[in-house]
Amino acid sequence: MQKRRFLIGLMSVLLLVASLGFSPAMAQTPVEVSFWHAMSGNNGKVVTDLVAKYNASQSNYHVTEQNKGNYNETLNAVIQAAGQGQGPNIAQIFDLGTPLAIDSGFFIPAETAFSADQIAQIKGDVAAPVLNYFTVGGKLNSIPWNNSTPLFYYNKDMFTAAGLDPEKPPATWQELEAACEKIMAANVAPYCISMQVYGWYFEQWMALQNQELANNGNGREARATETNLTSAPAKNIMTFWKDINDKGYWTYTGKLHDNQGANQIFISKQAAMIVESTGALNTFKTGAETSGFQLGTGFFPSNGDIERQGVIVGGASLWIGAGHPEEETKGATDFIMWLLAPEQMTVWHKGTGYMPITKSAQDALNAEDYFTANPGQKTAVDQLNAVNSSSATAGALMGAFPQIRDIVEQAIQSVTSGEDIDATLADAKSKADAAIADYNSRLTTEATPEATASG
Numbered sequence: 001m002q003k004r005r006f007l008i009g010l011m012s013v014l015l016l017v018a019s020l021g022f023s024p025a026m027a028q029t030p031v032e033v034s035f036w037h038a039m040s041g042n043n044g045k046v047v048t049d050l051v052a053k054y055n056a057s058q059s060n061y062h063v064t065e066q067n068k069g070n071y072n073e074t075l076n077a078v079i080q081a082a083g084q085g086q087g088p089n090i091a092q093i094f095d096l097g098t099p100l101a102i103d104s105g106f107f108i109p110a111e112t113a114f115s116a117d118q119i120a121q122i123k124g125d126v127a128a129p130v131l132n133y134f135t136v137g138g139k140l141n142s143i144p145w146n147n148s149t150p151l152f153y154y155n156k157d158m159f160t161a162a163g164l165d166p167e168k169p170p171a172t173w174q175e176l177e178a179a180c181e182k183i184m185a186a187n188v189a190p191y192c193i194s195m196q197v198y199g200w201y202f203e204q205w206m207a208l209q210n211q212e213l214a215n216n217g218n219g220r221e222a223r224a225t226e227t228n229l230t231s232a233p234a235k236n237i238m239t240f241w242k243d244i245n246d247k248g249y250w251t252y253t254g255k256l257h258d259n260q261g262a263n264q265i266f267i268s269k270q271a272a273m274i275v276e277s278t279g280a281l282n283t284f285k286t287g288a289e290t291s292g293f294q295l296g297t298g299f300f301p302s303n304g305d306i307e308r309q310g311v312i313v314g315g316a317s318l319w320i321g322a323g324h325p326e327e328e329t330k331g332a333t334d335f336i337m338w339l340l341a342p343e344q345m346t347v348w349h350k351g352t353g354y355m356p357i358t359k360s361a362q363d364a365l366n367a368e369d370y371f372t373a374n375p376g377q378k379t380a381v382d383q384l385n386a387v388n389s390s391s392a393t394a395g396a397l398m399g400a401f402p403q404i405r406d407i408v409e410q411a412i413q414s415v416t417s418g419e420d421i422d423a424t425l426a427d428a429k430s431k432a433d434a435a436i437a438d439y440n441s442r443l444t445t446e447a448t449p450e451a452t453a454s455g
Contacts, residue, residue, distance in 0.1 A: 030059055030060055030061050030062040031060065031061050031062070031327045031328055031330075031331045032061075032062055032064065032328070032331075033061050033062065033063045033064070033089045033090065033328055033331040033332050033335060034063075034064055034066070034088040034089050034090070035051070035063050035064065035065045035066070035088060035089065035090040035091075035092075035332075035335070036065075036066050036067075036068045036074060036077065036078055036088040036090070036091050036092065037065060037066070037067060037068070037074065037091075037092040038067065038068065038069065038070055038071045038073070038074040038092055038094070038316070039067060039092070039146070039352075040067055042351070042352070043146075043351075043352045044067055046347070046348065046351040046352050047065055048065065049351075050339065050344060050347065050348065051063050051064075051065045053344075054335055054338055054339075057338075060331070060334070061331035061334060061335065063090075063331075063335050066088075071093075071094035071097070071316065072094075072402070074091070074092060074093070074094075075091075075093050075094065075097045075100070075101070078091040078093070078106070078321075079100070079104055079106065082104070082106035082107075082321060082322075082323075083106070085323060087106055087321045087322075087323070088321050089320065089321050089324055089328050089329065089331070089332040090318055090319070090320065090321065090332045090335070090336065091107070091318070091319045091321060092145070092146070092316050092317070092318055092319075093142065093316055093317060093319050094315070094316045095133065095313070095314055095315060095316060095317070095395065096401040096402050096405070098134070098136070098141070098142070098317075098397060099219070099397050099398060099399045099401070100399055101141070101142070101319055102136065102141055103399060103443060105322070106321065106322055106323075107141070107142070107319045107320060107321060107322055108320045108321070108322045108329070109139055109140070109141045110122075110140045110141055110142055110143055110319075110320065111139050111140050111141075113320040113329055113332070113333055114143075114333050114337075115333075118333065118337055119140065121337075122140070122143065122337075122340065123140070125340065125358045125359050125360050126144055126340075126357055126358055126359075127355075127357050127358070127359065127384055127385065128387075128389055129310065129313055129384055129385075129387040129389060129393065130144045130147055130313050130355075130357045130384075131144070132313075132389045132393065132394040133312065133313045133394055133395050134317050135394075136220065136397060137220075141319070142317035142318060142319045142320075143317055143318045143336050143340070144313075144315075144317045144318075144357055145315075145316065145317055145318050145336075145339065145340075145348075145354075145357075146315045146316050146348070146352065146354040147313050147314065147315035147316075147317075147354060147355050147357050148277045148278045148279045148313070148314050148315045148353075148354055148355055149277070149278050149300070149311045149312070149313060149314065149355065149380065149383060149384055150200065150201060150204050150275055150276065150277060150278070150300045150311060150314075151275070151276065151277070151278045151280075151281070151297055151298075151299075151300060151376075151379065151380055151383065152169055152170075152273065152274075152275055152297065152298040152299060152300055152301055153266065153273065153274050153275070153276060153280075153281075153284050153295065153296070153297055153376075154169055154272060154273045154274075154295075154296045154297075154298065155189075155266075155269065155272045155273070155288075155293050155294070155295070155296070156293070156294035156295065156296045157293045157294055158183060158188040158189055158269075158272040158293070159179075159183075159272065159296070161186055161188045162179075162182045162183045162185075162186040162188050162272075163182060163186065164179055164182055164183070166294070166296060167296075169296055169297070169298030169299075170298070170301055171298065171299060171301060171302070171304075172301055172302055172303065172304030173240045173301055173302070173303055173304060174304040174305075175301070175304065176193070176244075176273070176301050177243065177244065177247075177249070179192070179273075180192035180193065180244065180247070180249040180273075183272045184248070184249065188272060189269060189270060189271055189272045190251075190270050190271070191248070191249065191250065191251040191265070191270060191271040191272075192244075192249040192250070192271060192272055192273060193244065193249055193250050193251075193271055193272070193273040193274060193275075194250075194251055194252060194262045194263075194265035194266045194270070194271035194273070194274045195250060195252060195262060195274060195275050196252050196253075196256075196257070196258055196259045196261070196262040197252060197256055197409050197412050197413055197416075198257070198259070198409065199404075199405035199406070199408040199409045199412075200314060200405070201275060202234075202237055202408050202412065203312060203395070203396070203405075203408075204300060204311050204312055205233075205236075205237045205240075205302070205303070206228070206233055206234065206237070206392070207309060207310065207311065207312045207392045207393045207395070208300070208302040208303065208306075208308055208309055208310065208311065209233040209236065209302070209303050209306045209309070210306070210307070210309040210390065210392045211228060211231055211233035211234070211392060212228060212391055212392050212396065213227060213228060213229075213395075213396035213398075214226065214227050214228065214396045214397075214398050214436075215227075215228065217391045218391045218392065218394060218395065218396045218397065219396050219397035219398050220391055220394060220397055221391075223440060224396065224397065224398045224436055225433075225436060225437070225440065226429075226433045226436065227398075227404065227429055227432045227433055227436070229408070229411075229425050229428050229429035229432060230422075230425050230426055230429050233303075233306075234425055235421060235422070235425065236303055236305075236306075238411070238412070238415045238421045238424070238425065239421060240303070241412060241415065241416060242415050242416055242421065245416040250416075251265060251270070251271060252265070253265070256409055256410075256413070257409075259276065259277075259280075262274065262276075263276060263280060263283060263284070263287070266284070266287075267283075267284065267287030267288070267290070267291055268291065269291055269293065275300060275301075277314065278353065278354075278355060278377075278380040279315075279352070279353045279354055280353070281297070281353050281376045281377065281380070282353045284376075285376070295376065297375070297376040297379040297380070298379060299379070299382075299383045299386075300383070309387070309388045309390060309392060309393055310383075310386060310387030310388050310389075310393045311383060311384075311387060311393070312393055312394070312395040313384075313395065315354065315355075318336055318339075320332050320333065340358060341360075342358065342360040342361045342363070342364040343364075345357070345358050345360070345361035346361050346364050346365055346370075349361065349365070349377075355380060355381070355384060356381065357384075362381060365377075398436055398439075399436070399439035399440065399443075400432070400435035400436045400438065400439040403432075403435045404432040404435055404436070407428050407431045407432050407435070408428060408432075410428075411424050411425065411427070411428040
């Protein structure tokens with residue numbers, strides 16, 4: 001009798017479940033969403049923690065995250081896997097990979113994957129200069145996430161010792177050189193400024209002078225076919241870089257892509273200033289505390305002879321993989337919307353140092369008086385919000401961009417080693433334009449070009 005009653009009761013439960021339109025198996029099996037990224041170390045841990053928090057917050061989707069190496073390695077891994085129909089639902093792709101990601105055909109444009117309401121929410125919340133970079137042909141192709149700009153850092157104690165105002169960092173090249181003259185005369189450090197040879201800085205200084213790096217609206221009105229490396233603004237940059245080198249103001253380790261070496265020169269008080277990503281702020285705060293000096297921050301210095309336009313956003317964005325079931329794509333968009341919410345964006349910013357790119361996150365940080373205790377982060381946000389949106393500050397789109405950045409870095413080394421500026425820039429333009437032509441020609445073939453970058 002008891003067994004009969006048990007069976008009747010079990011059947012009643014099953015009938016009730018069926019009447020509600022789902023089964024126990026459906027309720028317990030979330031849709032799997034794959035997420036490939038390039039974050040490692042501390043930043044990778046923050047990603048892991050955020051993904052775990054998302055998975056615990058709901059039961060419809062389960063995100064599995066995987067680190068695929070540096071930016072370049074991640075992009076190539078995604079392209080190769082997608083070519084075999086095995087790409088991830090979400091891929092983190094660095095800024096220079098934007099044209100290749102579009103050309104590959106392996107991704108769904110964000111404005112197709114997300115609902116109209118979601119896109120409106122994103123465009124209404126993400127800072128305009130950030131949207132400007134990732135909007136191509138009037139369409140948002142990917143969703144900005146870990147983004148940064150360059151910033152100026154300085155040793156306030158050295159400024160004071162040299163008779164400079166420690167609360168007034170140089171805003172222009174000319175002010176920087178004047179400050180360097182006093183710093184070197186006061187013998188407060190062996191060098192004035194530490195700065196790695198980095199094409200990103202060259203690109204920033206082109207934009208700050210309102211000069212596009214490439215033709216056809218920086219590759220945004222039509223595909224770029226040539227660079228502007230022999231323009232007057234390009235020559236201005238090389239002249240400035242050569243000048244601070246020849247005067248003994250500037251130092252670096254002699255190696256390309258050695259930001260850690262350049263950073264250590266500044267932290268160890270061998271130089272009074274440095275320019276670096278906003279993402280290095282936590283590194284410098286810790287270093288200043290260890291070495292015993294007051295850290296100051298300022299806007300990335302510009303050419304004082306030309307009205308300042310603004311810096312270019314760097315970093316990476318999140319792309320939605322094509323060819324996946326609709327429910328997986330919905331899960332991918334749900335996770336990304338969750339990441340952009342102020343509760344997560346503030347955690348991301350505090351944990352990694354990447355910019356709080358949404359207005360809602362900036363408002364949340366202001367509400368807790370975060371920027372009072374973190375003035376360096378306020379400098380970074382103020383600089384971002386001061387950008388004049390244009391094709392120059394949007395940044396260039398070139399399929400061969402990674403190679404071109406390497407070419408520019410080699411040109412900087414040549415000029416600071418004594419080579420003629422005009423001849424060096426002409427050679428750099430010839431090589432860069434050839435790289436663009438080669439990339440563009442391969443778009444007519446079936447093979448998708450792989451990324452090659454400095455990482």
